[in-house]
Amino acid sequence: MIFDVDMETLPREELEKIQLKRLKALCERVYNNVPFYKKRFDEKGLKPGDITSLSDVKHLPFTEKQDLRNHYPFGMFAVSRDNIVRIHSSSGTTGKATVVGYTKRDIENWGQLMARSFMAAGASAKDMIHNAYGYGLFTGGLGAHYGSEALGAATVPVSGGATRRQVMLLKDFGSTVICCTPSYALFLDETAREMGIDIKELPLKVGIFGAEPWTDEMRRDIEKRLGITAIDIYGLSEIMGPGVGIECHEAQDGLHLMEDHFLCEVIDPESGEPLPPGETGELVITTLTKEAIPLIRYRTRDLTTLNTAPCKCGRTLARMQRVTGRSDDMLIIRGVNVFPSQIESIIIETEGLTPHYQLLVERHGNMDTLTVNVEVNESVFSDEIKNLQRLESKVQKNIKEFLGVTAKVKLVEPKGIERSVGKAKRIVDLRNES
Known part of the structure; x- marks a missing residue:
């Protein structure tokens, strides 16, 4: 058995019966035990018993990250x-940290969901999993760790950092699966090449990458460089951590959502109205089984679409398409909406550039400006200045043609963009400092 047949291949009507039963119990639980939700229900004139169908979820209140911050730490x-x-807790770099708790059953469920995720990615108990997600208050490291152990695989708890050492451990231990951010995978490959090691020649076969948005172009680049299958995994600390959704290795066509534990919707980020499958909007998640900190209609700010058609792998779970960006990461440059992932696609498709880039947003007078700082590779860096200028102009022209925004493109030397062992910092917004 390569996955949980009982839950992952249910006919949709049977799955929805389970979801509704759990949604009703959830509403009773939060109304009686979380003052925040009792107040929100009462403000809407709602009682838990009013929820009689899954479509009634649209009447329930939204929950936002700021709500968790306002009730810091345990409210x-x-x-x-x-x-x-x-x-666990978020870093709190943009405000007060968000704090999440787990009961014993929550931890057990999390481990099982991550084990299911690893199986979907093609891993088994025979694998050795190199876990380079950060351990500590960040959910990635321990989430993957417990899932790997629940799967029965050998777990290498490396955490983040010490990149040269990580390369040596990959070589010496012969790990077959790696977990990290996609940008860190590229950094590992870059470091390995400096050490005279070709990761393609190692036993590594699968990479499970998450914690930051990435494009199909970056996926192809990672697969080509490392010689592996690159799998997208999705999760967020407020909901559980990694393991909310993952691609299957058979199709790599959308991330299977663990719908027996999470009720997922897509809404219009402006109006808050639900959108039908196939339309792009903001992902909203209700935790159906979380005991410690259950959340109703949590606004993830992640932009995606949902597909409820069964997958060729046999799973009937709904699939979300790769996150294209975040509604709160969207840049508006002189009236044009721009997402980092759109610029990343142009960069990766341009010969001579690396996938390492940073977007600098500034305000001069009443005018917003966008500068794209992007690394060139070693061969291009040694070119004549006129060739570099030609490359800058090409990228600038492509951004203008495809995105409709004028940006200044600045090529920087190899390793000129700071590396990160966690989430890559793609945007530097200085508009409020001008």
Whole structure:
């Protein structure tokens, strides 16, 4: 058996019966145990018993990240502190941290969902999993760790950093699966080449990459450089951590959402109205089984589409398309909407450039300006100045033609963009500092 047949291949009507039963129980639980939700329900004139169908979810209140910050640290918990066995937290770099808790059952469910995710990616108990997600308050490291152990695989808990050492461990241990951010995978390959090691010659066969948006162009680049299958995984700390959704290795055509645990919608980010499958909007998630900090209609700010058609792998779980960006990461440059992923696609398709880039947004007078700083590779860096200028002009022209925005393109030397062992920092917005 390569996945949980009972839950992952249910006819949709059977799955929706399970979801509705769990949604009703969730509404009762939060109304009775979380003052925040009781107040929100009462403001809408809602009682838990009013939820009689899955379509009624549209009447329930949204939850936003700021709500968790406003109730820092434990105001959103639905159980007593005695029942909490683990606490994770976001970094809080843009405000107060968001704090999430887990009961013993939450941790067990998380491990099982991550084991299901690894199986979907093509991993098994015979594999050795090199886990380069950060351990600690960040959910990525421990989430992948417990899932790997639940799968029965050998787990290498490397965490982030010490990149040269990581390359040596990949070579010496012969790991077959790696977990990290996609940008860090490229950094690993870059470091390995400096050490005279070709990752394509190692036993590594699968990479499970998440924690930051990435494009299909970057996927192809990673697969070509490392000689592996690159799998997209999705999750967020507020909901659980990694394991909310993952691509299957058979199709790599959208991320299967673990719908027995999460009720997922796509809404218009402006109006908040639900959108039908196939339309692009903001992903909203309701946690159906989370005990410690259940969330109703949590606005992820991630932009995607949903597809409820069964997959060729046999799973009937809905699939979300790769996250194209975040509604709160969208840049508006002189009236034009721009997402980092759109610029990334242009960069990766341009010969001579590396996938390492940064977008600098500034305001001069009343005018917003966008500068794209992007690394060239070693061969281009040694070219004549006129060739570099020609390359800058080409990228600038492509951005203008495809995105409709004028940007200044600045080529920087190899390794001129700071590397990160976690999420790559793609945007530097200085408009409020002008």
